[in-house]
Amino acid sequence: MSVKVFDTKEVQDLLKAATNVGSQDGGARAKQIVNRLLGDLFKAIDDLDMTPDEIWAGVHYFNKLGQDGEAALLAAGLGLEKYLDIRMDAEDKAAEITGGTPRTIEGPLYVAGAPVRDGVAKIDIDPDDDAGPLVIRGTVTGPDGEPVAGALVECWHANSKGFYSHFDPTGAQSDFNLRGAVGTGSDGKYEFRTLMPVGYGCPPHGATQQLLDVLGRHGNRPAHVHFFVTSNNSRKLTTQINIEGDPLIWDDFAYATREDLIPHVVEKTGGTALGMKTDAYKEIQFDIELTPLIQGKDNQLVHRLRASASA
Incomplete structure (x- = not known):
């Protein structure tokens, strides 16, 4: 001993x-x-x-x-970020806060400063031959079910190589490619015209994958799209959706998947009129329900170091 x-x-x-x-x-x-x-x-x-x-x-x-x-x-890969979500879920339950779109992890790849558009933003700046067109649209509502005007919906995701602009090791992407923000009008609606993302893996020679290898774990994520949603009279929502059908949805190394965050993907036509690369495109309807402030305060604001740039 x-x-x-x-x-x-x-x-x-x-x-x-x-x-x-x-x-x-x-x-x-x-x-x-x-x-x-x-x-x-x-x-x-x-x-x-x-x-x-x-x-x-x-x-x-x-x-x-x-x-x-x-x-x-590494914080995402070891479940630390998921653990914080579990604690916030438990705090909401104790405070008898129900409803609302589920939260899930932010991840490390947000960049502040994306240009803000009214209602609709086309965020595929760079051509990508391996990615088909995608529309993500929905309505932001408050706890009362009514549309929220003036909400800010921010969106960011990877390209077909699994890389995010501003963090792309190839240097191939323009600033704010596949990143954008829209403000909702009186109808609470938002829309992003973009390209279908894929999942990504940890840098193969990086410290995170080094530890995951020792633990016998992979470092891969399913295809997903991140969101921040903020409004003056509601709590900030940090969430992301998975792309339906991805084989890693329930094997995400970052533990971000939630049942209510896998919206259906619909085949559509008419993309040419929307300024998209082909007439056939895919659409995801992702309606967002915000939750009320707590005694007039937003207890969902997380202060952490984030990248920022000028559009």
Whole structure:
């Protein structure tokens, strides 16, 4: 049996000193969190009898994770982002908030600053021979079921290679390709004219896939489209839809799939009149129901570092 030192006075004093607990200096909340996390790590080292080699392998891994800029991607892949959604779902249930379009993870690839159009936006800036035309349209309603005027619907997704503009390693995409935003009118309607996305995989030589390989997991996502929806009198919605029929819908490495977020894909004609690349196109109807503010406040706003650019 390995030695156990976590509960000794020496280690407990070290933990207090390292996190400056008991001092008036520093941030009380930060010290509380770091003390708990560092203490849990110390105890895990004891309980699992981790070796110095394993600890330093972990330290070097975090160096690579930072160098690759994949911390947010790993947060999705290890279920951390999904866990936060589970907690927010539970908070809504406790507050007896019902209805509303389900939330799901934001992911790491949003870019602020997309041009805002009235009602309809054509967001396929770059040609893509391997992607067919797609229309995503719907109505934004409030808790009362009435259309919401002045809502901002933001949309972003990958191209047929699985790459997002601003993050495309090939450099082939224009700024804000397959990204856009529309403001709803009095009828609450929005529409995006775009191209059919595909799923993507983690960078094969990146830190996230390195860890997933050790865990015996893949790093792939089904085809999906992200949304932010905001309104002055409702809580912000962060969600995404999966493309019906994708084989990875229920095997998403980021755990973002929800039953109510797999809308039906309909074959349509008349795309030429809509300015699309072919007359035949696919359409997804995705109606969005927002939920009420809590005592006049939006408790769904998440403050995190996000990319931004000028359109």
